[in-house]
Amino acid sequence: MAKILIIDDEETVCQSMALVGKRAGHETNCARTLAAGCQLASEGDFDLVFLDVRLPDGNGLEMLPRLAQAPSKPEIVIMTGYGDPAGAELAITSGAWDYIEKGSSVKDITLSLVRALEYRKQKLSLSGRQEVVALKRENIIGNSPALTACLDAVARAAVSDAGVLILGETGSGKELFARAVHQNSKRSDKPFIVVDCASLPETLVESLLFGHEKGAFTGAEKARDGLVSQAHGGTLFLDEVGELPFATQKAFLRVLQERRYRPVGGARELESDFRLVAATNRNLSQMAEAGTFRSDLLFRLSTFVIELPPLRERSEDIKELARYYMDKFCESNGLSPKGSCPEFMETLQAYSWPGNVREFINTIERTVLTAREQPVLFAQHLPTQIRVQVTQSAVNRHETAAAAPAPAPAPAQLAPPSQLPKLNDFRDSIYTQAEKQYLYDLMALAQNDIATACDLSGLSQSRLYALLKIHDLHRSP
Numbered sequence: 001m002a003k004i005l006i007i008d009d010e011e012t013v014c015q016s017m018a019l020v021g022k023r024a025g026h027e028t029n030c031a032r033t034l035a036a037g038c039q040l041a042s043e044g045d046f047d048l049v050f051l052d053v054r055l056p057d058g059n060g061l062e063m064l065p066r067l068a069q070a071p072s073k074p075e076i077v078i079m080t081g082y083g084d085p086a087g088a089e090l091a092i093t094s095g096a097w098d099y100i101e102k103g104s105s106v107k108d109i110t111l112s113l114v115r116a117l118e119y120r121k122q123k124l125s126l127s128g129r130q131e132v133v134a135l136k137r138e139n140i141i142g143n144s145p146a147l148t149a150c151l152d153a154v155a156r157a158a159v160s161d162a163g164v165l166i167l168g169e170t171g172s173g174k175e176l177f178a179r180a181v182h183q184n185s186k187r188s189d190k191p192f193i194v195v196d197c198a199s200l201p202e203t204l205v206e207s208l209l210f211g212h213e214k215g216a217f218t219g220a221e222k223a224r225d226g227l228v229s230q231a232h233g234g235t236l237f238l239d240e241v242g243e244l245p246f247a248t249q250k251a252f253l254r255v256l257q258e259r260r261y262r263p264v265g266g267a268r269e270l271e272s273d274f275r276l277v278a279a280t281n282r283n284l285s286q287m288a289e290a291g292t293f294r295s296d297l298l299f300r301l302s303t304f305v306i307e308l309p310p311l312r313e314r315s316e317d318i319k320e321l322a323r324y325y326m327d328k329f330c331e332s333n334g335l336s337p338k339g340s341c342p343e344f345m346e347t348l349q350a351y352s353w354p355g356n357v358r359e360f361i362n363t364i365e366r367t368v369l370t371a372r373e374q375p376v377l378f379a380q381h382l383p384t385q386i387r388v389q390v391t392q393s394a395v396n397r398h399e400t401a402a403a404a405p406a407p408a409p410a411p412a413q414l415a416p417p418s419q420l421p422k423l424n425d426f427r428d429s430i431y432t433q434a435e436k437q438y439l440y441d442l443m444a445l446a447q448n449d450i451a452t453a454c455d456l457s458g459l460s461q462s463r464l465y466a467l468l469k470i471h472d473l474h475r476s477p
Helices: 011-023 034-043 060-068 086-092 106-131 145-158 174-183 204-208 244-259 284-290 295-301 315-332 340-352 357-369 385-405 424-447 450-457 463-472
Strands: 005-007 027-031 049-053 074-078 098-101 164-166 193-194 234-241 275-280 305-309
Touching: 005 011, 005 164, 005 463, 011 106, 011 450, 027 204, 027 295, 034 049, 034 060, 049 060, 049 106, 060 074, 060 145, 074 106, 145 174, 145 284, 145 305, 145 315, 174 234, 174 275, 193 424, 204 244, 284 295, 340 385, 385 424, 424 450, 424 463, 450 463
Parallel strands: 005 027, 005 049, 049 074, 074 098, 164 275, 164 305, 193 234, 234 275
Antiparallel strands: none
16 A cells, blocks of 8 residues: 655545545545645655645645655656646656646546556665665765755666766856766776866867877877776766867767777777766757757767756755855864854855856855954855845845735725636636746846846746746747
């Protein structure tokens, strides 16, 4: 018997879904709000959660990662009354087991329930056979649901030799995660070779990657091993792989397929047994469609894909990150450990961190050195531009709230309307209109620049694209 949690604000849906679960021999619990559902999930040992999208206190899709990281790590099936292909895609990419419409037949709902529980049983059975080993995560700080999901992906990728592609904004820690894949693999005692594709001179790319023989070109006074040779037995990390010259991509594709290469000027091929991990902040799929990145190379790179969240989407980790790096920089500079006032942490959490963890680390180091012997860090110790942006954001929010007109009272002399829509339908229509208007204003303010729009709204790029698609809003050319 499994334990099933149903999170939906409609009583009839809760009752009918509970009946389906009980007929299948399972225990069911219902919650009418997102908050109540999260509370139950954090306290109970649930195997499966049926989650509504639109709830009185929030959007189920946005809470999906947190629910998935509940103690029992339940499987999640998204329910909605709105047939929406974009929403279905977003649900699945966010980690949902399935996406069903509330009007689905009992047979379809039962099938989804049965398959999800079969999958869970198999997953738990296999995980129980594996030896539990603490994941090596040097300098990866935090335990937010978004970060934990990435570490789970590292653990899955580390046990194989398959290619790994790490995606994320600049400064989000892609090299740290690449090293974590290496350190947790069977190749951990072998070399970890970094190739910075953005800094490779185009005329020397093949020589640096594959090595060269003496006299192969002007200046080649002696034979030299390339980075591919140096990675033999270990891991080759292609940082910013989107910058790899197109002409070199074909040659490198063959190396990946055959694990053989020919040094520049060499007469015979050599072998190198390496594991490939690549990282980029660019959209390689769009580059492949535009013809600037080989699609066959992209397929080779992306057996495992780990998408790192920007720091602004895991603000729960800010305090732990700050404490870790405050202590680290105090120790490295011979300073006594420092405390912090609440406003210091609040300012760190309110800032958008466009440079992500890299900017955060530099900021903490600068702040510690600015305070020197002062035992407590205050918001005033932070760089001026950070305090200015946080203050401006707060003022803008207050002005927006103050400018919002108060609802006009209904004239006493008017008779009540003869009919009203259902409350849920009315609420959904207002929510949809408001969300669409916000997105329209956002893109106008950002001048249709996606990166700017993400910074202003705090949305991830994938989430923003999904919302624009849902509301049929297209970027102007």
